[in-house]
Amino acid sequence: MVELELYKAMVRARAFELVLAEFWEAGAISGEMHLGTGEEAVAAGVTRHLRSGDAVSLDHRPTPVLTLLGVDLQLMLAEMLGREDGLCRGRGGHMHLFSKTHLAASSGIVGSSGPLAAGFALTAKLLRPGNIAVAFFGEGAMNQGMLMESMNLAVAWKLPLLFVCKDNQWAITTRSVDVTAGSLLERAAGFGLPCQEVDGLDVMAVAETAGDVIGQMRKNPQPFFLLARTSRLDSHQMGDPMRRMAQHPVGEGGKTFGNVTKHLLAPRGSGPVTRIKSLMHLLALLGDSRKDVREHKTDPLFLTRQQLEQAGQDTESIEQDVARQMEQLVDSVQVDSPAGGAHGKHDL
Amino acid sequence: MVELELYKAMVRARAFELVLAEFWEAGAISGEMHLGTGEEAVAAGVTRHLRSGDAVSLDHRPTPVLTLLGVDLQLMLAEMLGREDGLCRGRGGHMHLFSKTHLAASSGIVGSSGPLAAGFALTAKLLRPGNIAVAFFGEGAMNQGMLMESMNLAVAWKLPLLFVCKDNQWAITTRSVDVTAGSLLERAAGFGLPCQEVDGLDVMAVAETAGDVIGQMRKNPQPFFLLARTSRLDSHQMGDPMRRMAQHPVGEGGKTFGNVTKHLLAPRGSGPVTRIKSLMHLLALLGDSRKDVREHKTDPLFLTRQQLEQAGQDTESIEQDVARQMEQLVDSVQVDSPAGGAHGKHDL
Amino acid sequence: MANMTFSAAIDRAVMEAMAADECVIIMGEDVHMLRSAHYTRFGQQRVFPAPISESSFVGAAVGAAMSGLRPIVEVMLVDFVGVAMDAVLNHMAKIETFSGGKWTCPLVVRTACGGGYGDGGQHEQTLWGMFASIPGLTIVVPSNPADAYGLMKTAIAHDGPVIFLEHKLLSESWLEFLGRLGRQTVAFDVPAAGAQGDVPANMDSLPFGQAIVRRTGNALTIVSLGVGLHRALEAADQLAEHGVDCEVIDLRCLQPLDARTVIESVSKTGRLLVVDEDYKSCGLSGELAAIVLESGLSPHYARVCLEQTIPYARHLEAEALPNTQRIVEAALRLAAGEKQRDV
Amino acid sequence: MANMTFSAAIDRAVMEAMAADECVIIMGEDVHMLRSAHYTRFGQQRVFPAPISESSFVGAAVGAAMSGLRPIVEVMLVDFVGVAMDAVLNHMAKIETFSGGKWTCPLVVRTACGGGYGDGGQHEQTLWGMFASIPGLTIVVPSNPADAYGLMKTAIAHDGPVIFLEHKLLSESWLEFLGRLGRQTVAFDVPAAGAQGDVPANMDSLPFGQAIVRRTGNALTIVSLGVGLHRALEAADQLAEHGVDCEVIDLRCLQPLDARTVIESVSKTGRLLVVDEDYKSCGLSGELAAIVLESGLSPHYARVCLEQTIPYARHLEAEALPNTQRIVEAALRLAAGEKQRDV
Ligand SMILES: Cc1ncc(C[n+]2csc(CCOP(=O)(O)OP(=O)(O)O)c2C)c(N)n1
Ligand SMILES: Cc1ncc(C[n+]2csc(CCOP(=O)(O)OP(=O)(O)O)c2C)c(N)n1
Numbered sequence A, B: 001m002v003e004l005e006l007y008k009a010m011v012r013a014r015a016f017e018l019v020l021a022e023f024w025e026a027g028a029i030s031g032e033m034h035l036g037t038g039e040e041a042v043a044a045g046v047t048r049h050l051r052s053g054d055a056v057s058l059d060h061r062p063t064p065v066l067t068l069l070g071v072d073l074q075l076m077l078a079e080m081l082g083r084e085d086g087l088c089r090g091r092g093g094h095m096h097l098f099s100k101t102h103l104a105a106s107s108g109i110v111g112s113s114g115p116l117a118a119g120f121a122l123t124a125k126l127l128r129p130g131n132i133a134v135a136f137f138g139e140g141a142m143n144q145g146m147l148m149e150s151m152n153l154a155v156a157w158k159l160p161l162l163f164v165c166k167d168n169q170w171a172i173t174t175r176s177v178d179v180t181a182g183s184l185l186e187r188a189a190g191f192g193l194p195c196q197e198v199d200g201l202d203v204m205a206v207a208e209t210a211g212d213v214i215g216q217m218r219k220n221p222q223p224f225f226l227l228a229r230t231s232r233l234d235s236h237q238m239g240d241p242m243r244r245m246a247q248h249p250v251g252e253g254g255k256t257f258g259n260v261t262k263h264l265l266a267p268r269g270s271g272p273v274t275r276i277k278s279l280m281h282l283l284a285l286l287g288d289s290r291k292d293v294r295e296h297k298t299d300p301l302f303l304t305r306q307q308l309e310q311a312g313q314d315t316e317s318i319e320q321d322v323a324r325q326m327e328q329l330v331d332s333v334q335v336d337s338p339a340g341g342a343h344g345k346h347d348l
Numbered sequence C, D: 001m002a003n004m005t006f007s008a009a010i011d012r013a014v015m016e017a018m019a020a021d022e023c024v025i026i027m028g029e030d031v032h033m034l035r036s037a038h039y040t041r042f043g044q045q046r047v048f049p050a051p052i053s054e055s056s057f058v059g060a061a062v063g064a065a066m067s068g069l070r071p072i073v074e075v076m077l078v079d080f081v082g083v084a085m086d087a088v089l090n091h092m093a094k095i096e097t098f099s100g101g102k103w104t105c106p107l108v109v110r111t112a113c114g115g116g117y118g119d120g121g122q123h124e125q126t127l128w129g130m131f132a133s134i135p136g137l138t139i140v141v142p143s144n145p146a147d148a149y150g151l152m153k154t155a156i157a158h159d160g161p162v163i164f165l166e167h168k169l170l171s172e173s174w175l176e177f178l179g180r181l182g183r184q185t186v187a188f189d190v191p192a193a194g195a196q197g198d199v200p201a202n203m204d205s206l207p208f209g210q211a212i213v214r215r216t217g218n219a220l221t222i223v224s225l226g227v228g229l230h231r232a233l234e235a236a237d238q239l240a241e242h243g244v245d246c247e248v249i250d251l252r253c254l255q256p257l258d259a260r261t262v263i264e265s266v267s268k269t270g271r272l273l274v275v276d277e278d279y280k281s282c283g284l285s286g287e288l289a290a291i292v293l294e295s296g297l298s299p300h301y302a303r304v305c306l307e308q309t310i311p312y313a314r315h316l317e318a319e320a321l322p323n324t325q326r327i328v329e330a331a332l333r334l335a336a337g338e339k340q341r342d343v
């Protein structure tokens, strides 16, 4: 029955992301919105093994993990609507969701979840033996010095810190492999970190590995590096040009390339080979960006549902159940004014 | 005859360090003085293969490399005396020696030689193909994020950058191995850096490896990581407590431990086992710190001289020759007032 | 004369400089897309997409500048300079002094700053006061396309390090990328005259350290820059209706700072109101107070600044940032005080 | 009452806090040696020698503080905070606001600052103005052992982030370790009353944000802190001989800043001279100008600050740092101006 529970967790996380997307589209949530769609299996697989006293540090896609840790969805939504009754009284917003009760903190500075979790893990080790800390971050963050430093620190200080690298292969519009040398596993191993790779689209695989690893860490405090392939189903952020391009290849694609083609033939500059190479690179990136969104095989929910259905499990009732909860959540929230409109009252 | 040349280079570098030590002791040079004694073989072995247009970035022990690059010793000495006619008009001082002519820069911020050399290497690649850049740094700097980042950057951008890690095993009073996880070679390799370890006390070994590597880099721009064991013959800095302790174990040792033993028995604190452990750790460090200074086998000059003498070479004339040069250098400089005294005129 | 957006004006200055001098290069995260036009034209030998490693690539820009290139290094948002502060504070700013004036570091740090689109306190800072406190840096904060163009030209040609701050509310491309993102459902209080405008065809570079009087008046001097300048101009219109005739100065540079223009104006009006989107404490607003006092003036003085970590909620954010209403109120209070005490 | 050195006073405050509360820990490079007494007594579970990884261990201190510990994180010299600025600027300072006031970050960044021993421009900065510009931080700069003791006690007990700056010229242990290093051949201009002094036996913590009048006078107010305070007192003695009767205020904290004490004094003397070892531009000296102007005063004003990257040569360094002569000259010029214009 564990599978179904995990699936339910994933459906719930996804549903909340989609609620956010809706409010964001409506203009009721401001600023950048980095959805965690595509990361649900990692979030569910890891959080399932966390317990009270464990701490997590999160990056700019904090919501799936927070949802699955049990942070009140209404509080989170209210926060993103900028309301006084929000999780952080409207002060933090989407990238800065904090729940002291859950020992969970997020940050929009790439790589900063590493040092923060090192501190969490130090406290666990000193004050709450048996507890651990988890740092979630993307593969792009693996190039941020403070994160690398914290890997060294965690090994040197024997901290019960689980590093979870969500490798969706992208950092905004950059293919991470183009700017990341060596392999991530070898890099982590180079710090003396015990490592394991896991299919981050397969929730059972994540849950199993995380369970083993976390179990060991509770007994014998030491860090671990988990590399989980994930996908970025909604591009870097809601409404970013690559997402729009994926949704409307002709319109957005044309717009993006108006600027570029104009300069393809401009006098003074590199030779034609170099220019064509640049153009091909850009075209390839835009083409690639459409893959994740279009292909079901990169969606952890789709994959898990398939597995469960093949095993004769009923996934539909779970989906319906969660859908109802989300409707209630949405209904319970009145948005007086979109984020971009008049800055009027924001009551429940 | 190459060996003798290299030996001469080392003797020259050492002699200049000792001149600095003398002026520093006399109070004519202010602030911290990190001698490069023990690093001469690395400096000589690498610089022998550098040519005009190559650039080097240095850490807080910049002088051996600068000496061997041919930076005018009188200018350097005048700089450290804080004189207007110094290399940097008295503005930089010992940790900030800059020679644009030699494309050589130093810095007192641990790890910063990595990014700087990455920039040097980028220029070499774009404007001066065939030239390279070298970053010198200690093993302690390997834990500084910006240095690690620059290793990734150098591989990702295919920069002709030679990373030279001078592993003297110490960072001030810390045994680097105590705070450094994994192995340095594996860490560098984790960034996809081709690596090699070399005995940094053996100048011929350094020169040979550096020659091979640099030759390749000139043809095919890409970075390389060279790990060279060195020693720290004069402790972290001139006159630091561990150096004094090494020179006068009883007096300084007693002083250092007055404070400690008082608190060994203080009420409230950790249990006796922990306390004893701390004490033993401190004692071990102080003991260790004496080794480098006392044992000839950690001195690259001694080792090289031995090798050459066994091969029937005449090293004595080199030493005498350099000694004479240094005497002249010292004689040509008048110190009107020590650094700590009246801040009067500082003319030649 | 061409009419263009603020961001297009900067991009054009960069484009022209790259065409004129092959030592000018761009480095930074996602620059292949963010500067896709430059990337297409100049290719991978001139435009370097970087890993998320600000401390090393900003540091590398210093080395590149010292050895012969003229890098424009992009740090997406100025808030992220936190991770690269060492390169700014201890390296680029100090090379010239450390080398006894013998070695310079001609680079531009191009970075987006400022709030007003609901992105929260870690992404909307300006931090120009922090940079301006460091000797050895030039700090540029343009408020319209022509200035942005001219000052970027000067910045690239300058033989020292320049921090070039591009306010997101003026920069159509950044605002679109971080705030609107294709939505029609959000609105931002964008100063039209700052976001779009004419750039004279014969315009070349604009010297550093020249403030400009954007509006003349006798009752009160408002000094500002960036988006604050436009808020101040809007406030001045309202204040005119209240019979308060404001002079409004656009600083354009924090370092070097054009003290003379400020002093001349304040010696005329006897009242100084600083409008600064940066933090209030130990920043530009205080520096201007010191400058007028040092010059022997003793104006009535007030400031409208950012006094807290920027809250996420848009209504709180709007109150926290210097807005027209706060400026009008502060100006009215100032104007109500007796005229200048003595000069 | 005990007579002790500045550094011993701080160490004692830390020692007492560690004995009283096992959540108080120390982390930083070489702390096993630098704090060998604490290390021996409390061991490796409380004193954590760190790798040279400031950005991660300062960041870790934030996490540790948020989850229940009370870390004292040591950054050897404040200059090195450059590499850890993100943790300071974007994390420790903002957690409380971001969490809507629900989560605090009780930590102390202990760091040595200041010049006067010939170590050059990358190792002698103070940077307190830079920190004071960031909302959410408390900034402490004691000038003598008793204050250092009392303020460190308060800092450790405080529920937010505190930057505790220990001036090297006052701190015997740092000065010995970085400047003298066993030599008898160098001399430093150490303010005796700051480097050594009595700490009352019954003294506990000293509240933040309370400046103190160190010397009363009617002609001119000098505001300073740290070593500058002692230079100012010395200058005041000389100025008395010139018939200029100075009031000298020791700020002790930059944030919160005791505006009232400053204003009260300046409203009496009509003249304000700021002596600040930090950079002149956009820093404390300007902030004080703004504060007096905001309060409606219009004093004669001058400042003696650091105006450049600190040069290495000791005679140039001595001129660059605020020294007694510069203070006396500035004060005499101020005093020669007419008395306060109006209040
Ligand atoms: C220090 C810093 N630099 C740059 C950014 C801008 N930025 C935000 S998200 C992002 C990409 C992060 O990539 P990754 O870590 O792989 O996470 P993903 O977005 O793919 O989940 C960047 C560059 C930032 N927030 N912080
Ligand atoms: C960023 C930074 N942190 C700390 C220091 C203080 N510091 C100066 S040298 C040093 C040790 C460096 O060790 P290593 O890199 O091994 O070089 P070594 O001194 O052994 O040659 C430290 C910690 C510094 N200068 N810069």
Ligand SMILES: [Mg+2]
Pocket: A138, A139, A140, A166, A167, A168, A169, A170, A171, A176
């Ligand atoms: Mg990614």
Ligand SMILES: [Mg+2]
Pocket: B138, B139, B140, B166, B167, B168, B169, B170, B171, B176
């Ligand atoms: Mg070392």
